[in-house]
Amino acid sequence: MLTFESDYTTGCTPEILKAFEKTNLEQVSGYGADKFCASAEEKIKAACNAPYAQVEFICGGTQTNQTIIAAMLQRYQGVIAAKTGHISCHEAGAIEYTGHKVFELPQVMGKLQAKDIRNFVEIFEKQDAKDHMVFPGMVYISHPTEYGTLYSLSELSQISETCHEFGLNLFLDGARLGYGLMSYQTDVTLPDIARLCDVFYIGGTKVGALCGEAVVFTHNNRPKHFLTMKKQNGALLAKGRLLGVQFDTLFTDGLYFRIAKHAIDMAERIKTIMRNAGIPFFLESPTNQQFVILDNDTIERLKKDVGFERWEIVDEDHTAVRFATSWSTTNEDLDKLEKLLK
Amino acid sequence: MLTFESDYTTGCTPEILKAFEKTNLEQVSGYGADKFCASAEEKIKAACNAPYAQVEFICGGTQTNQTIIAAMLQRYQGVIAAKTGHISCHEAGAIEYTGHKVFELPQVMGKLQAKDIRNFVEIFEKQDAKDHMVFPGMVYISHPTEYGTLYSLSELSQISETCHEFGLNLFLDGARLGYGLMSYQTDVTLPDIARLCDVFYIGGTKVGALCGEAVVFTHNNRPKHFLTMKKQNGALLAKGRLLGVQFDTLFTDGLYFRIAKHAIDMAERIKTIMRNAGIPFFLESPTNQQFVILDNDTIERLKKDVGFERWEIVDEDHTAVRFATSWSTTNEDLDKLEKLLK
């Protein structure tokens, strides 16, 4: 069946399967101490233009968020996130499970605002009872956000400056980073992110890998004994090569960017198809997730032939739904979608 | 110096000191298995009109909140509280430290609204991704609230009904419960609370004891192995008598209510004094905490002679401040305050 349910409905980009085959019999050490991870690290550092970065590979997104946040916060600190941030609502309390509070700030189109962060921290700092409160220690943003939206370079710079003015680490969740970087409407590059954030990750699972996220500590700031804490979080794979081979492949000859660009192209065509079909957008997304409003009858009718995700109830008769593209979306898929919407 | 800084600036009601002296040489077992705790439990059950209640004593408020919430929630559950609730902002993340999320809902005068709880849970229930989210398992309210305000019987009943409709435990933090019960403007009684809540506590520390809170599980619903979990939270005292003797005294001949009533009378006189001095109220509080707005010059002047707490910045020139009364506030104190405000 035709589906746009998510960007993780198919397997991985074929180059990865080829790399698995090619390297399968090479014998390497476990736990990330292998040449594939080492090579992937070098390529990622180069792509980030961040010679002092350190790269770590972790299997999935929630695990990455949990492991990074718990390793970088002091015990008395919490993390600031948008009310709609992934860690705020869709990770089953994985951050709180490690003992840390998530401060939920308002969002605009899924994005935190530098002024809201500043305001929050300034109010905190003025409290007489400050020592009875959780200290803000980190800011978590995602790029693209839950709504597929993007920070502009100016917004990201302001957030970065605000964080560093107040001694907060800035952590960017890039589960879908490729789509953000290849959007037609962004002025933010990978080196910008490496320069402005303290830590971020380059998502693999949702951008063409079978699994895996590449965490970048941008300025030689990986916490001491990180491997032990990673293990303690259950995030250390025995066959570290599984992640090394994938990221080494994705960062060879620009594959990561190429497949992300393809998904963006497909998403742009979806926009056109929707617009032509007179379907209103729930919000303007410049990335691979497109949110439109359908009436519930149309949803029932379409559901038989095409997969998509219900996102939010708009009113009694209408629902916002999401169509996502990926490396494996084809023009033939879109032709079919176009026909169905007529 | 004259101070209205809080309701815990002095020691305890003299009857408690007398009881300590009287019982000092009696030899009893430790860890709460003593006759004072047993007697206090019976008296509290009677005062609550709750024959199937179980009573536990814990030393302080944050510890009580942490111990109760962590013992009653399942691992995948969180607790709903007002954004201004004590557990939300003034307990240094003690709830998250035990692994549980605090869902922060909007408040009106420090109070949660039944309709907001309903709305929150209904939205949760409708989520496709519900299993990726923390499950609401409990509602936490305080009575009086952080702002000294009170739930009406009708409001409390609605919250109770909403909780039970959705299978949520209702937990009432009564750190200042006495003042709530003796307010001139309440229709809520202790038996009402015992009937409507699943668990609540009767505050001692802020109502005339040296320390201690009496937790009431209202309907034979104390969690299995509660003593062990209490110990695990560091909340089990070897000399359990310390709490037993105090609560036995407070619940003998209505002492708890009498000293709370005295503090309310004093607070009502503060209201009159403030009104007469033309000082505006920050909000209408029917309990022992009175919040007024002072200009910053007045604050500087007064500060030399009288203690009070800065509560919230109102504007550049004005600050909301709190005056609290207790069992030990005297009319002489208020005469002095009246003079200072002239």
Place this chain on the structure above:
Amino acid sequence: MLTFESDYTTGCTPEILKAFEKTNLEQVSGYGADKFCASAEEKIKAACNAPYAQVEFICGGTQTNQTIIAAMLQRYQGVIAAKTGHISCHEAGAIEYTGHKVFELPQVMGKLQAKDIRNFVEIFEKQDAKDHMVFPGMVYISHPTEYGTLYSLSELSQISETCHEFGLNLFLDGARLGYGLMSYQTDVTLPDIARLCDVFYIGGTKVGALCGEAVVFTHNNRPKHFLTMKKQNGALLAKGRLLGVQFDTLFTDGLYFRIAKHAIDMAERIKTIMRNAGIPFFLESPTNQQFVILDNDTIERLKKDVGFERWEIVDEDHTAVRFATSWSTTNEDLDKLEKLLK
């Protein structure tokens, strides 16, 4: 280079790569709700002869142990393990990180004894201060153990009976289960394990998969809201198919058992080679890990040509070392080893 360093030095059995390719473009839902996981579950239930079992897939071993133990224990309970158990010493405190104590019992050749478990629980039950102690709630064993040794059916039955007599869950860590089942010297079958344990896992990472462990709740006893707790532990993969495809392949036409058998055959030949070379065994292992004692000069010499793991210091001049085989070990590898040892 020739290496016997571990059973995870190479990639995966080629059938898995083929299955990845074959299924790569099939579109399925995420988070384990895909047909590959469903099919793998059915095949595993059949292989276990456990129609009421429930199967869950998790990426790695430590994560599996942490997720299972934290989900099955009550908050006031701990888990019993051998002093040499993986959770006791080689998981960086991942169990304690979730708040639970590991009770370390003595071991014989890496194995727990039913009588030691009984003794431990009986002493616990007799304590006056029992409620001030962690309650034993689960027994954790591994099969094969850290030392490659195996429980006999009689030993396993006794442990199972003891556990169930005292209301403890029995959890078997089968990170290397295939090698245990295909050992020349075992009388324990997969259905035996499913019958005697409450939960266990069939290791993939160390038995021919790229990653993944298949957890079997043997009698419809998967904890309520397990998916949410799995997510909370960071153990829920978006592309659940990664694990489903692998286990579906491993449990098709007995592949799992076939590759495990191959590793055992290779290990048996290593035994012969060692014996012929006059090298003493550190202990008798019936599985794919062989432990021998080498003098340190020999270690230095061999190290240049062959990889193996230093295991334990025996005396100043001798060290116990481990040689492990896997699906990818070949007779040519062993010919080389034989030559090197001469």
Place this chain on the structure above:
Amino acid sequence: MLTFESDYTTGCTPEILKAFEKTNLEQVSGYGADKFCASAEEKIKAACNAPYAQVEFICGGTQTNQTIIAAMLQRYQGVIAAKTGHISCHEAGAIEYTGHKVFELPQVMGKLQAKDIRNFVEIFEKQDAKDHMVFPGMVYISHPTEYGTLYSLSELSQISETCHEFGLNLFLDGARLGYGLMSYQTDVTLPDIARLCDVFYIGGTKVGALCGEAVVFTHNNRPKHFLTMKKQNGALLAKGRLLGVQFDTLFTDGLYFRIAKHAIDMAERIKTIMRNAGIPFFLESPTNQQFVILDNDTIERLKKDVGFERWEIVDEDHTAVRFATSWSTTNEDLDKLEKLLK
């Protein structure tokens, strides 16, 4: 009834009650920022001969252990204790509840040996897989131990040297410290402890107070943001004066030492009584807890008239029992005991 069940069966030394009365109406700030705490801190620093020490007051023993250990350990570290240590077995897993492992080492008469600590750490340091293990970060000892025994100055010095050689913090649990210091058979002084340990506490609950333990960070090494972490552990009292007044009293005119000395004198007389009655000792205790072996018939007979604690089963017919003295034990009590034993 006559009882020697524990050293916390009665209330507190009368001087404390007097101090409560005297200070009851003095108005002070909350959370430990009061003059009583300040004065107690100075007196304790003087008694310790430790001008750079910092003193914190916490309500009970388990809470103190939990708060100190969790505040001083890094996330990847655990604490070393005797297998019979209080944190190892009688705190319901309070340490593990904060995420940290307790390494249980063998004990001799309740005491850790410097050589066992050294051995444990040296083995840890030599592990290839060290990063997959919990790092030892602290050593916990109690003085007196669970068995009433004491470290000699030489033993304590050796442990201290070993700890500091390996960068471990040394934490001494002094729940019964007074009895250790006033033993007839000790060469360890309070300044010795302050000089040799990094942190320790002076027990109040079991040495004449109603509650409270005074934690001494010996060399200006209180962890940053300790107040916030204390609050997070539920260990911060609103009426901090409760602890300040008690410790200020106990450390005025040597009261703490005087009442401890009295209990020791009483314990020495118990020794004589037991010896004269031909009752064998379970072990030689130089402090206020005396352990003797009684046959079970005698236990049944005595139980009607005198309280004591069953400690350990010796054989089918005999049990080790504990008799404890305290500030409130009288010669009349001992006369009665003597008569009963005849």
